[in-house]
Amino acid sequence: MKTLDEYEKKKKKKRKIGEEEEEEEPQEKRDWKKFKALKKELKIKRKTKSQGVDDKYEVGCRAKKIWEEVRQGNCSQKEREELCKQLMALVRGKVKSLIFAHDTVRVIETLVAVGEEYRTLLFDELKQDIVSLSKSRYAHFFVLKILRYGSREQKDEVISSLKGHVVTLMKNKIASDVVELAYNDYANAKQRSMMIQEFYGPQFCIFHEEDIHCLDDALKKYPDQKKTILKDIHTNLQSIIDKGVFTNTMVHTLLRDFLMFSSQGNRESIIEALRESLMPIIHTRDGARVAMLCIWHGPKKTRKIILKSFRSHFVKIALEKYGHMVLLAAFDCFDDTEFMKKVVISELMEELSQLVGSDYGLRVVRFLVAPRDPTFFHPDILAVLAQGDGNAISLKDNVKRRQELQQAVSPSVLRLLIANLKHWSVNANWTLFIGASLKALSGPEINTIFQELANMCSEPYVPGLEGHFLEIAHTTKMITYIIKYDKERHAAYKPIFSTVLLTTAEEEAAGWINSNRGCFVLLNMIETEIPEVVSKVKKVLGPHKDKLASLKFKGAELLLQKL
Known part of the structure; x- marks a missing residue:
């Protein structure tokens, strides 16, 4: 073993020899062009050696040159076919070594798209490596193309792999x-x-x-x-x-x-992990169900975090086929209605006109006005919402929760009705909603709507008169529905539509007996059992009992019995 002194002496001797050589031979000027060329050549050799395929680099370069010609727009069909044959002959047997690189994978993808013959040859060469190809950043595009453009047998083989x-x-x-x-x-x-x-x-x-x-x-x-x-x-x-x-x-x-x-305990960890990441998944059917289950079974704090993660997206969610169901579930079970008003309802009411212009958005508005009403909601939807009943988190009485939400949307919805009442009151798609809104909502706007409807009904009636409310079945049904609810409104000391209607259309009301529908409108007023309404109807119809007796309508017969 060499001592430290011997090692230092040897090192000094080498340094001295080197200095003498430097003195003897002056340093030549380096040729940088040769140096760069040599460096590039060494880099290519190292790359080729590390990849384990001696001709991979050369094949890749040749393949890319041919591919560049194939993809040109001015390349004729005949030339393209000939170039693709050359390309396939060049890469065949070497596909696995080319497909994992970001550039040569594009060559393989082009051959897959060209035709079934090349696609089959490439797939046969790579089908044993589907799993490893699927994990590759670049090669997985080949598997995706086989699934999209391959034959049924190839797709089945990929799935089996x-x-x-x-x-x-x-x-x-x-x-x-x-x-x-x-x-x-x-x-x-x-x-x-x-x-x-x-x-x-x-x-x-x-x-x-x-x-x-x-x-x-x-x-x-x-x-x-x-x-x-x-x-x-x-x-x-x-x-x-x-x-x-x-x-x-x-x-x-x-x-x-x-x-x-x-169980509830096992759910909590998953809900906790998902609570701020539900927005990207609620556009699918099952993704929306996941969000609904998280809202139903998540703790109160988690529920709020979920809804806060939807901020600025509530209108978009309300317009989606599956996403709107998440909002229905939230309205159906969330106890903190003040939070709902500030975070959810305020954002929805700002774009109310946009909501009612969409089938799914209108469904959200209908749910706020008439929750779980079978008039507006299919039994399948109600069955899905019923899955959240009895959850351990929601404790507030359902009726109270719904009334608080109705109170929150009343001003905006009633103002929207006033703005569109003339058209919606004769539209079959809206008459039931108008009736339900006037039944459930409250506010000073109700009086304005009652007066507008009464003005519409006060036009003189002649049998067969086009546009009169008695000639439009769904409009008459809406007026009848509103009148029937007068009994409950009277008991709650709320405004009564029958009084407004009789005051505005007192002179024309007697003419309604010429229509079966008109007779039923008057009959429903009497059945409200409100003294002032009943007495006014009898006063209007008193002089016309003989005419009623001569009419053969079912409505006229029943109305005469009440008089």
Whole structure:
């Protein structure tokens, strides 16, 4: 072993020899062009050696030159076909070494798009590597193109290749796009259930069962394994949520099923993780159901955080096919109505005209005016909303909650009715809504609406007169509905429509007996049992009893009996 002194002596000797050489030979001027060329050549050699394919770089460069000619707009069809043949001959057998790079993958994608012959050759060469291709930042585009443009057999083979890897791929931001496209657009019911089952645990990942299509089926078939299945789903979903790749429809379905069947304790961690990230997922059917379940079962603080995350987007949500259901669920269960007024309703009322111009927006407004009214809502919608009944968080009386929300929207909705009353009162799409609004809402605007409707009814009536309210069935039905509610309004010391109507149209009311509908309007006034209304109707019709007796309308017969 050399001592330190020997090492220093040797080092000085080398330095001295070098100095002598420098003195003997003067330094030559460096040729920078040669130096750069040599450096570039060494870089290419290192790159080629590190990639493990000696001719990969050369093949890539040649392929890109041909591809550049193919993609030119002035390239004729005949030239394009010839160039594609050359390109395919060049890359065949080397596709796997080219497809993972950002530039050469475009060459492969062009061949996939050119025709079925090239697509088949490329797929046959790569079909054993679908999983690794799906994880690659650039190569996964090839898998996406096979799913979009490949034959049914190729699509099925891609989906089959995912078997046993679905959960792993869904945790990868790049690969999750491949799984999403396969599941959402190209998989059949059997393939979808196969992909979903992998989240239920290792046994379902290996042995797929055809009679299990959803979590409900799995829990019914294996009730003793419920705890284990839900635990596996929770573990898989939690890792997916943590990585931020939960915007896929398959994840929405799994989240919905898990939140429906798990206990309140198990729900809380998932709801906690999702509470500020629900906005991107409520545009899908299952995503909207997930948001509804989070609102129904989330603690009060979490509910507020969820709704605050929707700020400045409430109008957009109200106009969406599935998103509007989230708002209905919130209106249906949120106890803090003051918070709802400040955060949600105030934003919606600012764009009320836009809401009523859309089918889904109008549904939101109708729900605020007449919540869960079967006149406006299909039984299927009511059945979905009923799933939130009895949740452990909502404690306020339903009637009180609805009245407070109705009070909050009254001024805006009634002003909108006044502005459009002339047209809406003769439109079949709006007459029921006008009736429901006048029944549920309150405010000084009610008197204005009553007077406007009375003025409309005060036009002289002649049988067959076009445009008269008695000649329009839905308008007459609306007037009758408003009159029937006068009994309740009178008991609550509220304004009465019958009084306004008789005062305004006293001279024309006698002429209404010439119509069956008019007789029923007068009959409904008598049935309100309000003394001043009944006496006024009898006073108006007293001189016309003989004429009523001669009429053969059913309404005239019943009206005569009341007189």
